[in-house]
Amino acid sequence: MQSLIGTGVALVTPFKNDFSIDVEALRRIVNFSIDGGVEYLVILGTTAENATLSAEEKELVIDTVVDVNAGRLPLVLGVGGNNTLKVVEELGTRDFSAFDAILSVSPYYNKPTQEGIYQHFKAISEASPLPIILYNVPGRTSSNMLPSTVVRLANDFENIVAIKEAAGDLVQAMLLIKNKPKDFLVISGDDMIALPVVLAGGSGVISVIGQGFPKEFSEMIRLGLNRKVDDAYKVQYLLADCIDMIFEQGNPAGIKEVFKILGISENVLRLPLVSVDESLSSRLSVFVKKMVKNS
Template sequence: MNKFHGTGVALVTPFKADGSVDFEGLKNLINYLVDGKVEYLVSLGTTGEASTLNKDEKKKIWKFTAEINNGRLPLVAGIGGNDTLAIAKDMKEFDTEGYHAILSASPYYNKPTQEGIYQHYKLLSESSSLPIFLYNVPGRTGSNMSSDTTCRLANDFKNIIGMKEASGNFDQFNQIMRDKPKEFLLISGDDPVALPMISLGAVGVISVIGNAMPQQLSAMVRLCLKGDYAAALPLHLNLIEFTRLMFAEGNPAGAKAALKHFGVCEDHLRLPLVKVSQSLRQQIITESDRITNYNIL
């Protein structure tokens, strides 16, 4: 099986109460996810609060993550932004030791045209020594990468190997699956639609809820990839309320609240993000306990 088939987890970045990076918490999280049998890890995506980390902090987190992982799982680094030349420079300077690919979100805020998005990724493709995953998340970037642009990039650049698709647009998913090169990997960028996307031909999910529920989610995804949707569906349905709670007051506040409950790391965030409300925290605790007592086998 391809190393990027299955469940990838977009790691949260644990912080201490003073706002500094909690490396012990990050170590706990990595080990928790390895033990939870996920297929790969993504370091410093949106869920990792990368936008609030400076360059030195990012370098330390990437290096530490590779050291703690120690080759146990494939690693993907999130390197993105809205300044194409700066991202290209970051990719050229990135220490690839221990990493297998880069995930790069379509530029946010600038709202480029489809040609602008194409030229952006063209330059990144030429700048990266690692394979690249496209990342389409219009709810955050303010612009959608069309299926035509996705497939154009997939056909033109061999080191653009796949896409995390979080548009929620099934017509777009259908067109990508129809027109993409056979080897190009379509990956769900939204936990709630991982099952139906895999039924269309996606190869898995890059998950938020997998931070807290790695065993439950990865078991469901593996069943889907085997084509056993009858067995996967109860696991999928069992996670629906938990998933809703994870995003009720923003990502990754919900995931961090669950991780604190499980004793993996604290739930501190960097402004402008804040912890979940007390009422939501209690709902997360209740649902977390219910799910952990559910027989996934």
């Protein structure tokens, strides 16, 4: 899966002030990411406020991104949940012809054991027509998919090809990199430690900030993959304050504020999420305008 090496971006779902999907803004966001040089796009992940979208709205998002992408970049679709049977049913009925892989989150809320997590992804592997990227994000799921479980899945199922590792634990990521099968990809799910993960042997990142600053962030990851460490860290430290800020009051409130400042879309979220406060908006505005001026 060479197409998954580098920077993927977890696309937001932009809304109008009446909370309907802003299709034209979504088209602008996709083009902005592609023009900025990212390697692939991820549709309907957590950043897309997937949990608040109706089935019809999800299809609208998918159709819009597929249309505007027009085959330019590989596409990854989020297909996951805490009801294994429901996920398996979707895998058996959806048209995946436009996609290169699926991203499937470890089951949330139920808090399964490691064996439960293994059996969940075993069922998904047996049903999936596409390669699978596992997604470990303990801060949202309340359970950590341990490296031993990931390595077991990677060894047992050929179509489980990668993990988006978002535990925020560099040591855990290094254990995965150390013990994984040769061609299995460890992809950072944390923007702040994406570069260290790459330098430790990871394959890239599925990023939030990467869609706001696609040129800079994707270049940083490419520099890291090419072992140009000093140059890569210059970009890391340039963006570090903004990475902190966009997650300070929750995702995707921060990145949507960046898009508002750039004039790409409004910062509208669906409850229970809300927009950033005036203080954070002001600080982000200073940073973004400085970046635009110096670009």
